[in-house]
Amino acid sequence: MDDERTYDASAFPRFAVTVDLAVFTVRDDALQVLLVRRGQWPYEGMWALPGGFVRADRDANLDRAAQRELWEETRLGMHALASADDKTIHLEQLRAYWRQGRDPRPGQEVATVAFLAIGPDLPEPTAGGDAAEAAWRPAVDVLTERVALAFDHRQIVRDAVEEVRRRLEDSPLATQFVPREFTLAELLHVYEVIWGETLDKRNFYRKIKELGGLITPAGRQTSGRSGRPAKYYVRSGVDVLRRPIHRPESSAKQAGLWDER
Amino acid sequence: MDDERTYDASAFPRFAVTVDLAVFTVRDDALQVLLVRRGQWPYEGMWALPGGFVRADRDANLDRAAQRELWEETRLGMHALASADDKTIHLEQLRAYWRQGRDPRPGQEVATVAFLAIGPDLPEPTAGGDAAEAAWRPAVDVLTERVALAFDHRQIVRDAVEEVRRRLEDSPLATQFVPREFTLAELLHVYEVIWGETLDKRNFYRKIKELGGLITPAGRQTSGRSGRPAKYYVRSGVDVLRRPIHRPESSAKQAGLWDER
């Protein structure tokens, strides 16, 4: 029905487009997601994902809109020299969400494009703009409905968590949860926390090092702490792991449980 | 900046939202994508992906809008009993696309949600509605720019092809390219065509059968043709392969070439 593309600006219901960010970090041995408490109707007083309207006049594209919102909400973002800063946030699109009435505001329909944002242990957020509050919450609290979210944000978090868990297997996503320079123990910790499984350190280290292009030694070592110093590594190049890092059976099952809709 | 969610229907630029479909099938030993020739400005006379505006009043959600467009453009779609019909189309969201001015029509911004649609060797499309023409084209012709597409549809096809190639590895997506009942040779053919690589039949058959839950014997066999009859299988349950089907090195490299932006 190509005629539906015919130019007629008023022929079809118009949408507002928002971006919503599922910002994850690993803190206190848990996968945590950044939430803001809404200051107005609708869903006033409820927790929600940070996000906001795409400004067609200000934002060059969806990624930029997401970056802007991330910056405005958390003062975190993508810096000019990504590899040179420990506060760089990894950002990628998850998918778009819309169904009739997913936003209760009358007179408009709101479609949202959800983004996955990941960073190393991030500073305590400061409630920005009109948000009444901003805080890290364990992702499980959202998944288990101990924390209720506005709109369809629980579904977004569900999808985002499942995506994160899946992508630890076949992408270098885990390295986005740690600082630019990290130890193997820190990387292992990310996997264990997100999968909710303990992994064998020896097999894990071997696997990581055999995967060419995932990490490279940074030369430096930890110091000051008790015990043998740990070598630092930095992430290197690859964006697909030729062989996946398998998550244990039980973890996959747990993910299945979490993902029930 | 939660205040940006404040209800004010006129405060922000409004969008039109479209869905665009990258419909793939395997025909004539090639991965082919369904294109329509545009009947009007903009991009009149150019090939484009089928798609159209989301109608907030008619479409319950994005998937439904995509289904509707698919039906209107190709007379194909999701039937009530999916598993009982050979013409069922597998549909899933790819991602959303928008950047300033991606649609040249003045007075509005158009964001699109791209869908991946996959079906068994589909009938020749009939040009529906206002489309001047509808045809299957080899995906490579689009990737190599032998066929120019309207809007940013070449990018969408690129992303879609890469997604298809990737997902053959760790999902049962290949079974969506074949009829409900299929032979192992047909399934192998899908992999070979999409990856552009010949695979070892013996290793492939073993791998497929070892993967529990991917396929189940249908009981029936081919007949009429010369040679030993082939057993029919049907796809069964799983949506993630616990161990991926590896594509050969060279195929991955080729994908890299194709994906250059």
Add this chain to the structure above:
DNA sequence: CGAATAGTGTCTATAAGACATTATACT
């Protein structure tokens, strides 16, 4: 020199890759 943490090494089991032969239908 003991405590704490990091970093290997080895054996076994499973899966992948290379390769050729047997099986079953049709004409």
Add this chain to the structure above:
DNA sequence: AGTATAATGTCTTATAGACACTATTCG
């Protein structure tokens, strides 16, 4: 019987999984 196609088996190599000891720093 011959031809065409399907299906399977075996050997080798690579990777994953289970498991325990050695190495290096600090106080």
